[in-house]
Amino acid sequence: MTEISRRQLLLSAAAFSAAPLFIGRAQATDTDVLVIGAGAAGISAARALKSRGYSVITIEASGRIGGRILTDNESFGVPFDMGASRLHNRENNPFADYGLANGFDIYRAPDETLMYVGDRPINDSEKAAFFQAQRKALRAMWRAGRDELDVSPASVIPDLGDWGLTVDFLIGAYEIAKDLDSFSCVDWYTAAGGSDFYCRQGIGTLFQHSARDVAVQTDVTAEKIRWGGQGVTVETSEGTITAKAVVVTVSTGVLASGDIEFDPPLPVKKQEAIQELPMGHYFHVGLQMSKNIFGTGADAYFNYKVDEEVDGSPKAFGALTNAGGTDLCYFDMGGDFAKHLLEAGNNAAYDFVVSELKRMFGNHIEKYIVESNSYDWLHDPYTYGSYAAAKPGGFWARDEMRENIADRIWFAGEAMSDDDWSTIAGAHKSGLIVAEEISEVL
Structure with missing residues (x-):
């Protein structure tokens, strides 16, 4: 990637604040399509279906839209993206174009x-x-993917000596949110490449602005989806909704949890596909620093040689320093070690980051920490993890999840993307594809 000059200071996020169209509670009603979940896939599907003239109801179990897209504008006085923090594959990312067209x-x-x-x-x-x-x-992963060997990277990568854990972390946990023994080479091979871009006002702020035109009923939980008769009947925490079709955009973590009951149960092949696409683990610890201890410019990456592991998972973080030219730094953990920290609770992640910084930069660095914050996606009941990657042997599951059930139930989201999985753009495009398919059926 080419270097760019330092950009202007942070624009006020308040200048771009805009609330989506929240409407009243769900009641017994009829609609053409019910969309469950108001993340990137749900919003794009609802908008596209509405533009085609269908009646659409969109419900969201949490109190906000965005799903794993969430910007904290309060803790540090500058935007902190607690979930998605980059616009991947800029060349094919509609949110980058939207942001540029709307003053971001x-x-x-x-x-x-x-x-x-x-x-x-x-x-x-x-x-x-x-x-x-x-x-x-x-090279080993690329060859396995090219040859359609649906095996784990760990099974094909040769002994890397002293740098093994470091490579494991940077290729696996830091990028895929899973360790090298836990995802498929073919799945990795199909992921789209491209340049990463940032939004200075925060990805969550950008998404909220882009979704202003879509009406959403928040704090409405889908509890049971009945699809045995004609159409679909969905029992929610606020009433029953009947529809000709339903778009389910919740994470594979929520699907696997059984929090939403299907009556009759989903076909066995669909249930197996959900299990083959488990959520990975990835989160940021944000630290506001009064001194640039790294000596780097804006948005520089910091990594280090990893020498320790916990139950086979690299014990490490990767960092983004001086985010957006501010004094905020992101320290990212991934894979099973990230899960270990989140399950430990009691500031375990903060303590780990600080201990590593002290080891590398000296005990005095803690005095430069002004504020901290992080978000636990593992225990969030609306996600149960960060994003999905296919298990070794499970690459087929994405195709299976893209198949609708009886022309009544469709699944959409980053996990159903054919090449942009784990990204906001992939979820968005998945919603558009589903909307097109539904319009051909209804």
């Missing part, structure tokens, strides 16, 4: 990276060894 500061992620070994920057020989190990791993 959308800019390319710089390519500055600082890497440490122990308490010092990496030297040239170490850097060469690291890049060689990384190339070996990526």
Whole structure:
């Protein structure tokens, strides 16, 4: 990626604040299509169906729209994206275009990276060894994906020596939210590449603005979906809704939890597909620093050589320093180690980040920490994780989840995207595809 110059100071997020169209509670009613979930997939499906002339009701179990897209504008005085924090694959990302057209500061992620070994920057020989190990791993994964070997990266990557855990973290936990033994090479191979971009006002702020035109009933939980007769009847926490079709956009974590009952049960193949697409684990710890301890420019990455593991999962974080040119830094954990920290509770993640920073930069660094915040997606009952990746042997599951049930139930979301899974754009496009399919049936 090419370097870019430092951009202007943060624009006030308040200038872009806009509430979506929240409407009253669900009641016994008829509609053409019921959309369950108001994340990127639900909003795009509802909008597209409405534009085609169908009556649409969109319900959301939580008290807000966005799902895993959430910007905290209060903790640090600057935007902190607690979930999705980047616009992946800019070339095919409609939210980047929307932001640019509506006054948001959308800019390319710089390519500055600082890497440490122990308490010092990496030297040239170490850097060469690291890049060689990384190339070996990526080459093995690429070949397996190309040859349609639906196996884990761990099963095809050769011994990488001292750099094994570091590569495991950077390719697996830090990108896929799973360790190298837990996802499919074919699934990884099909993911779209492209440049990452940021939104200075926050991805959640951008999404809220983009969804202003879609009416959503919040705090309405879908409890049971009856699809045995004609049409679909959905029992919710606020009443019963009947529809000709339903679009289910909740995460595979929610589907696997059984929180939404299907009557009759989903076909066995669909149930198996849900189990093959489990949620990964990934979260940020945001630290506001009074001093730039890294000495990096805006939006620079910080990584380090990983030497420890917990039950086979690399014990590490990756960092985005000086986010948007501010004093806010993101420290990201992923994979089973992230799950371990979230289950430990009691500030375990904060304590881990600070202990690692002290080890590399000295005990004095804690005095530069002004404020902290993070979000636990694992225990959020509306997500149960970060995003989905297919298990080894489970690549088929995405195709299965894209198949509707009896021309009445469709599933949409990042997990159903064919090449943009784990992204906002992928969820958005999944909703559009489902809307098109429904319009051909109704």
